[in-house]
Amino acid sequence: MKPKGEPLQALLTPAQAAEILNMSVKTIRRRIDAGKLPAIHDEGLVRIDQTDLRQYIADRRRTRP
Numbered sequence: 001m002k003p004k005g006e007p008l009q010a011l012l013t014p015a016q017a018a019e020i021l022n023m024s025v026k027t028i029r030r031r032i033d034a035g036k037l038p039a040i041h042d043e044g045l046v047r048i049d050q051t052d053l054r055q056y057i058a059d060r061r062r063t064r065p
Contacts, residue, residue, distance in 0.1 A: 011040065011047035020053065031056075 012020070014028045017037075021028070029046070031037040038052040 009050045011049060012053060014039075014046055014048065017048045017053055021057070 014025050014032070018025045018028045028037065028048075032039040032046065032048075037048065037056050040047045040049065
């Protein structure tokens with residue numbers, strides 16, 4: 001839960017996350033189903049928190065030796 005006073009960020013649809021990552025929606029849904037990308041499920045709707053998407057990107061960032 002976010003501390004009081006900190007505004008909520010908009011949640012992303014799988015299509016929006018796919019556009020940001022330059023992936024297909026199908027790939028995003030597979031990553032969610034595999035537990036690799038956290039998502040919020042609510043009565044058939046799937047949404048991705050922007051913070052979780054940023055963490056997903058950071059976890060996959062590699063530096064070259």
